[in-house]
Amino acid sequence: MTATVANPLERLTEVLGDDMGRVNALIRERMASENAPRIPEVTAHLIDAGGKRIRPLLTLAAARVCGYQGDAHVKLAATVEFIHTATLLHDDVVDESGQRRGRPTANLLWDNQSSVLVGDYLFARAFQLMVEPGNLRALSILSNAAAVIAEGEVLQLSAAQDLSTDEATYMKVVRGKTAALFSAATQVGPVIAGADETVVQALFDYGDALGICFQIVDDFLDYGGAGAEIGKNLGDDFRERKLTLPVIRAIAMADAEERAFWERTLGKGVQNDGDLERAMAILTARGTLESTRQTALDWANKAQAALNALPAHPMRAMLIELAQFVVRRAS
Amino acid sequence: MTATVANPLERLTEVLGDDMGRVNALIRERMASENAPRIPEVTAHLIDAGGKRIRPLLTLAAARVCGYQGDAHVKLAATVEFIHTATLLHDDVVDESGQRRGRPTANLLWDNQSSVLVGDYLFARAFQLMVEPGNLRALSILSNAAAVIAEGEVLQLSAAQDLSTDEATYMKVVRGKTAALFSAATQVGPVIAGADETVVQALFDYGDALGICFQIVDDFLDYGGAGAEIGKNLGDDFRERKLTLPVIRAIAMADAEERAFWERTLGKGVQNDGDLERAMAILTARGTLESTRQTALDWANKAQAALNALPAHPMRAMLIELAQFVVRRAS
Numbered sequence: 313m314t315a316t317v318a319n320p321l322e323r324l325t326e327v328l329g330d331d332m333g334r335v336n337a338l339i340r341e342r343m344a345s346e347n348a349p350r351i352p353e354v355t356a357h358l359i360d361a362g363g364k365r366i367r368p369l370l371t372l373a374a375a376r377v378c379g380y381q382g383d384a385h386v387k388l389a390a391t392v393e394f395i396h397t398a399t400l401l402h403d404d405v406v407d408e409s410g411q412r413r414g415r416p417t418a419n420l421l422w423d424n425q426s427s428v429l430v431g432d433y434l435f436a437r438a439f440q441l442m443v444e445p446g447n448l449r450a451l452s453i454l455s456n457a458a459a460v461i462a463e464g465e466v467l468q469l470s471a472a473q474d475l476s477t478d479e480a481t482y483m484k485v486v487r488g489k490t491a492a493l494f495s496a497a498t499q500v501g502p503v504i505a506g507a508d509e510t511v512v513q514a515l516f517d518y519g520d521a522l523g524i525c526f527q528i529v530d531d532f533l534d535y536g537g538a539g540a541e542i543g544k545n546l547g548d549d550f551r552e553r554k555l556t557l558p559v560i561r562a563i564a565m566a567d568a569e570e571r572a573f574w575e576r577t578l579g580k581g582v583q584n585d586g587d588l589e590r591a592m593a594i595l596t597a598r599g600t601l602e603s604t605r606q607t608a609l610d611w612a613n614k615a616q617a618a619l620n621a622l623p624a625h626p627m628r629a630m631l632i633e634l635a636q637f638v639v640r641r642a643s
Numbered sequence: 644m645t646a647t648v649a650n651p652l653e654r655l656t657e658v659l660g661d662d663m664g665r666v667n668a669l670i671r672e673r674m675a676s677e678n679a680p681r682i683p684e685v686t687a688h689l690i691d692a693g694g695k696r697i698r699p700l701l702t703l704a705a706a707r708v709c710g711y712q713g714d715a716h717v718k719l720a721a722t723v724e725f726i727h728t729a730t731l732l733h734d735d736v737v738d739e740s741g742q743r744r745g746r747p748t749a750n751l752l753w754d755n756q757s758s759v760l761v762g763d764y765l766f767a768r769a770f771q772l773m774v775e776p777g778n779l780r781a782l783s784i785l786s787n788a789a790a791v792i793a794e795g796e797v798l799q800l801s802a803a804q805d806l807s808t809d810e811a812t813y814m815k816v817v818r819g820k821t822a823a824l825f826s827a828a829t830q831v832g833p834v835i836a837g838a839d840e841t842v843v844q845a846l847f848d849y850g851d852a853l854g855i856c857f858q859i860v861d862d863f864l865d866y867g868g869a870g871a872e873i874g875k876n877l878g879d880d881f882r883e884r885k886l887t888l889p890v891i892r893a894i895a896m897a898d899a900e901e902r903a904f905w906e907r908t909l910g911k912g913v914q915n916d917g918d919l920e921r922a923m924a925i926l927t928a929r930g931t932l933e934s935t936r937q938t939a940l941d942w943a944n945k946a947q948a949a950l951n952a953l954p955a956h957p958m959r960a961m962l963i964e965l966a967q968f969v970v971r972r973a974s
Contacts, residue, residue, distance in 0.1 A: 347815055348797040402763060406756040425737040425800055428759055432733060433793035435763070439770050439786040448777050455770040462764035466679040469756055484678055 320633035324369050327630065331372045331386060332365065338390040342437050354418050354430040358397055367392045367497045370522075374501025374515045377627040384445035384504045391454060392497045394438035399461060399489075401431035406469065407552055450500045457496035464488010468554070475563055475579050477555040486527045487520070494523030514621035521615035522635055528608040529642045531556035535592050536601055536642075547588040553578045557607065559591075561600040570594055605642045612639035651964035655700055658961065662703045662717060663696065669721040673768050685749050685761040689728055698828045699724045701853075705832025705846045708958040715776035715835045722785060723828045725769035730792060730820075732762035737800065738883055781831045788827035795819010799885070806894055806910050808886040817858045818851070825854030845952035852946035853966055859939040860973045862887035866923050867932055867973075878919040884909045888938065890922075892931035901925055936973045943970035 325332060339359060345351035368389035375385035403409070404417040405427045419427040435458070442454050468485045471477045498519030502512045534549040535558055549556050555563075555578065563574050573590065576582050595601045615635040622628050656663060670690060676682040699720035706716035734740070735748040736758045750758040766789070773785050799816045802808045829850030833843045865880040866889055880887050886894075886909065894905050904921065907913050926932045946966040953959050 345794050345797070347819075348794050348801065350801050351794065351797055399763075402759050405759055424755070426797070428733050428736055429793055429797045429800060431763075432730075432766070433790060433797060435766055436786065436789035436793050440783075440790055443779065443782045443786050446779050448774065448779075451774045451782070452771075455767065455774050458767035459764060459771055462760055462767050463676050463679050463682065465760045466676070466682055466757070466764060469760060470679065470681050488678075 320630060320637040321364055321366065321369075324373060324630050324634060325365070327627075328369060328372045328376065331376075331389070332369065334386045335365075335368050335372070335389045335393070338386060338441075339393060342390065342394070342441060343434070345433070348433075350422070350426060351430050351433055354401070354422055354426055355397065355434065357415070357418055357421065358400060363396075365393060366526075367396050367493055370494065370497040370519060371501055373627055373631060374498040374519075375505055376501075377515075377622060377625050377631070378502045378505035378507040378511060380501065380505035382504065384447060384450070385501060387441050387444050388450060388454070388500045388504065389497075391438045391442040392493060394434045394441065395454070395458060395461070396493060398431040398434035398438065399465070399493075401427045401434070403465070405431075406465070407548075409548075445504065447500075447504055449503050453496050453499050453503065457492045460488050460492040462488075464492065471555055473553045473579060473581065474555065475574055477560060479557070479560055482555065482557055482560055483524070486524055490527035490530075491520050491523030494526065495519035498522075510621050514618050517618035518615050518631065518635075521611045521618060522638060525608050525611035525615060525635065526638050528557055528604060528611065529639060532558065532601060532604045532608060532642045535595055547591075550577070550588050550591055551583065553581055558595045558600040558604045561603060562595050562598045565598050565600075566594075605639075608639050608642055612636060651961060651968040652695055652697065652700075655704060655961050655965060656696070658958075659700060659703045659707065662707075662720070663700065665717045666696075666699050666703070666720045666724070669717060669772075670724060673721065673725070673772060674765070676764070679764075681753070681757060682761050682764050685732070685753055685757055686728065686765065688746070688749055688752065689731060694727075696724060697857075698727050698824055701825065701828040701850060702832055704958055704962060705829040705850075706836055707832075708846075708953060708956050708962070709833045709836035709838040709842060711832065711836035713835065715778060715781070716832060718772050718775050719781060719785070719831045719835065720828075722769045722773040723824060723831075725765045725772065726785070726789060726792070727824060729762040729765035729769065730796070730824075732758045732765070734796070736762075737796070738879075740879075776835065778831075778835055780834050784827050784830050784834065788823045791819050791823040793819075795823065802886055804884045804910060804912065805886065806905055808891060810888070810891055813886065813888055813891055814855070817855055821858035821861075822851050822854030825857065826850035829853075841952050845949050848949035849946050849962065849966075852942045852949060853969060856939050856942035856946060856966065857969050859888055859935060859942065860970060863889065863932060863935045863939060863973045866926055878922075881908070881919055881922055882914065884912055889926045889931040889935045892934060893926050893929045896929050896931075897925075936970075939970050939973055943967060 343352050343355040343359065371389040371392055372385055401418055404419050405424045409417050410420050442451055464485050464487065467481070468489060471481055471485060495516050496519070499512060499516040502515050531549065534547065534556065559578070563571070566574060573594070577587050577591065612635045616632050619628050619632055674683050674686040674690065702720040702723055703716055732749055735750050736755045740748050741751050773782055795816050795818065798812070799820060802812055802816060826847050827850070830843060830847040833846050862880065865878065865887065890909070894902070897905060904925070908918050908922065943966045947963050950959050950963055
């Protein structure tokens with residue numbers, strides 16, 4: 313650990329560097345396809361764009377904190393990253409996105425067809441990988457997560473543009489699109505290590521709360537963060553008419569004029585110059601950006617509290633720091 | 644068995660009726676989603692359209708011919724149908740199809756987004772289902788098949804419009820898009836029954852050859868069959884510029900004028916009234932429809948021969964009849 317290592321995520325990446333190197337090698341090996349060269353082309357575009365690999369890191373950390381000594385964590389960590397990459401490819405088709413991690417999306421560089429089919433290939437590769445360690449409970453956790461993810465994405469699709477979307481629906485979407493894979497990533501660690509059920513539950517709860525926090529921060533940043541930092545444009549959710557937490561709360565408080573504004577811009581999708589700025593002004597005036605930030609902080613605290621069930625371990629301290637770091641992005 | 648039961652597929656459906664009833668009930672149960680009602684809507688549209696359920700029937704038949712007595716075959720048969728349904732949803736997005744099984748496609752009735760995400764949900768449900776019986780070899784077979792399917796679809800995408808596509812590439816596409824799921828469907832039967840390796844191999848070979856035969860017949864019918872019978876329009880492959888066996892063989896024999904025709908219609912995608920008729924006339928004159936039919940017949944015979952390794956059993960006779968029936972569609 314050197315003085316130049318700046319934040320908890322980077323420190324985690326460094327401490328788990330050997331394992332992460334094996335995960336990256338495995339990802340590279342399994343994204344190959346002798347028969348269809350387009351597959352590694354499309355996948356490499358996304359994999360090389362330098363995501364933070366937070367999900368596989370969580371699996372490695374959760375196995376490490378339980379003293380796991382085998383090899384299965386590397387395969388399961390690669391599984392988790394493949395599932396994540398597959399959902400990114402399909403999300404960009406669904407959202408008709410043009411930018412991801414600061415680069416043009418695969419659907420723009422190739423076509424929607426390639427994104428759909430290469431996503432399917434990565435899903436299938438993920439399932440092949442998760443089968444290899446032969447742990448049926450880990451298989452069950454990861455295949456359940458895949459179903460919850462897809463369900464959350466469909467729910468988000470039907471909830472978009474629907475001004476009656478409430479916080480309960482928002483939470484279901486967030487658990488589906490983000491927290492399900494975070495909690496599966498952390499839960500399989502203790503499962504393959506054969507840890508106590510209290511530890512399995514604690515790491516599930518940590519991943520669940522961290523994932524919810526992560527997504528709420530993301531939704532906050534879409535109206536308040538710097539585009540360069542998060543690799544997407546400010547206001548993407550507004551343009552895609554997604555009902556996220558700051559907006560749901562502002563709609564609940566809206567006066568007649570504000571309600572008409574949300575109806576037009578999100579309900580009907582009629583958006584003009586200056587509308588994003590007006591949306592941000594309403595969210596600020598109604599205090600819902602601040603309350604959203606506070607909700608993210610609550611979830612970071614829940615994530616941290618879940619780890620109290622774990623014995624003292626250097627990795628436990630790092631996971632606590634990680635939760636604080638995730639919410640700090642919104643400060 | 645009554646006199647009104649007309650063909651081997653219907654006879655198989657009748658003999659396996661009890662098991663198939665349980666498969667259909669399981670499919671209905673697992674396609675539900677409490678959180679996202681759009682999922683069962685989209686799925687029911689496809690499931691109710693009355694596909695022949697040939698793939699789950701193969702799993703049930705393969706388990707039955709090996710004397711299997713447990714419950715796993717029902718779950719694996721439903722798995723196979725879910726994988727198939729998921730690929731249909733994604734195929735229709737990729738092909739921009741408007742019709743499937745004689746009805747408007749889901750991407751037309753809802754939107755591409757729903758088709759992509761509901762397909763993902765069905766893939767995930769398939770993986771949940773295949774995990775439940777806890778047979779690691781069956782898991783490995785089915786997850787490998789899913790990867791080969793996706794690879795075949797990507798390969799087909801890059802091979803479309805490419806006049807240099809040869810028969811070897813065509814066979815890879817056919818094995819991917821069709822035979823991989825047929826052979827996985829038949830192979831998991833003996834695997835869960837704990838049958839001898841010779842029987843496992845025989846049923847794999849049968850499914851592989853039957854699937855190849857099935858796809859070649861489908862590609863033949865696209866230039867020669869009645870649209871009503873196969874539920875798609877005559878000439879779909881031509882319009883989608885797919886390089887199928889009759890065309891690949893005709894291009895290999897083409898004179899300069901024919902070559903220019905294929906270059907324009909399939910290579911460049913410039914198609915005018917009368918081009919489909921001209922294509923069919925060339926395929927007939929070059930004898931490639933007839934040679935394609937003969938190749939399908941060869942594969943049906945290979946499927947039948949594979950079953951020689953099995954002990955005599957009424958179900959073995961029905962599987963032999965099924966192979967003959969599949970190729971008879973092209974007569």
